[in-house]
Amino acid sequence: MKMPAGLDIERLYDEHARPLYAFLLNFTRDEADTRDLLQEIFIKLAREPKLLAGVREERPFLIRLAHNAAIDLMRRRGTRERTKENFAAEMVSPFAPAGDPDEKVFRDELAEALAELPEEQRAVVHLKLWGELTFEEIAGALDISPNTAASRYRYGIDKLRDRLRPIYEEMK
Amino acid sequence: MKPDDFEQKLSRQPMRQIPGEWRAEILDACRVSSVERREPERFLPSTLVSRLSTIFWPHPKAWAGLAAVWILIFAVDFSMRDTTPVLAEKAAPPSPEVIVELKQQQRMLAELIGAGQAREAEVPRFLPQPRSERVEIMMT
Numbered sequence: 677m678k679m680p681a682g683l684d685i686e687r688l689y690d691e692h693a694r695p696l697y698a699f700l701l702n703f704t705r706d707e708a709d710t711r712d713l714l715q716e717i718f719i720k721l722a723r724e725p726k727l728l729a730g731v732r733e734e735r736p737f738l739i740r741l742a743h744n745a746a747i748d749l750m751r752r753r754g755t756r757e758r759t760k761e762n763f764a765a766e767m768v769s770p771f772a773p774a775g776d777p778d779e780k781v782f783r784d785e786l787a788e789a790l791a792e793l794p795e796e797q798r799a800v801v802h803l804k805l806w807g808e809l810t811f812e813e814i815a816g817a818l819d820i821s822p823n824t825a826a827s828r829y830r831y832g833i834d835k836l837r838d839r840l841r842p843i844y845e846e847m848k
Numbered sequence: 849m850k851p852d853d854f855e856q857k858l859s860r861q862p863m864r865q866i867p868g869e870w871r872a873e874i875l876d877a878c879r880v881s882s883v884e885r886r887e888p889e890r891f892l893p894s895t896l897v898s899r900l901s902t903i904f905w906p907h908p909k910a911w912a913g914l915a916a917v918w919i920l921i922f923a924v925d926f927s928m929r930d931t932t933p934v935l936a937e938k939a940a941p942p943s944p945e946v947i948v949e950l951k952q953q954q955r956m957l958a959e960l961i962g963a964g965q966a967r968e969a970e971v972p973r974f975l976p977q978p979r980s981e982r983v984e985i986m987m988t
Binding site: 685686689690693694697698701707711714715718719721722723768769770771772782783786805806833836837840844 | 854855857858859861862863864865866867870871873874875877878879881882
């Protein structure tokens with residue numbers, strides 16, 4: 677079986693699946709949900725190749741699809757509060773396991789602190805720090821203004837700083 | 849906006865790696881999905897048979913019983929069908945004597961009606977008159 681002409685889904689996967697996975701995992705904190713959402717996005721692209729026609733920057737566009745899919749999942753699942761409660765009990769860290777004990781503690785704390793951020797701030801912080809997108813690209817991906825993206829980032833970083841200050845100072 | 853040390857420290861934290869086996873699974877799902885979309889289902893006898901079998905297969909005895917009941921209903925209906933000819937078809941045309949008798953009765957009926965009408969014409973009818981004339985009549 678071959679893909680429809682004009683759409684290289686394998687190239688799209690190889691170039692974008694990793695950052696999409698990280699973004700979705702930071703959103704859902706669940707491996708199975710992340711896999712479902714990732715598959716849903718790529719199937720959508722495979723079924724409707726014209727979605728990418730005229731798209732200049734693929735990454736922000738795909739992030740937008742991922743963000744919408746994640747929001748839809750949250751709505752289907754129920755209230756955001758319930759999901760947050762689940763985070764505390766069985767959340768999967770979006771960070772790679774660390775060998776160094778201090779680094780492990782820091783990553784665990786960071787994962788928890790990120791989970792406590794409001795979704796809109798968490799999305800911007802993630803895309804800026806780990807997605808390496810500019811505020812303009814984040815604004816395009818999340819359908820907000822660049823100023824809103826910058827302010828959400830600033831609020832999110834300040835909360836993380838307050839939360840992680842003790843451990844960060846200790847590690848310096 | 850230049851990131852400070854704290855932000856740099858955060859951005860250096862490596863994210864979890866995507867499981868390698870997902871690639872093949874997701875790309876296979878994409879291929880199947882895109883092929884299904886390109887080939888809309890055509891109407892074939894085999895498709896019809898397979899669809900019917902999916903309907904009938906779960907309870908074959910129930911469907912067979914229902915079919916037997918319908919066959920029985922048709923058989924009973926067919927055997928009890930009325931084969932006697934309709935009465936109107938059987939009746940013979942009236943004889944000339946009967947026709948003459950009927951005409952005579954019609955004539956008599958017409959005469960009776962005519963006599964009744966003549967009697968009705970003889971009955972004096974009350975014609976409204978002025979009150980003064982009525983008083984005069986009473987005086988006389």
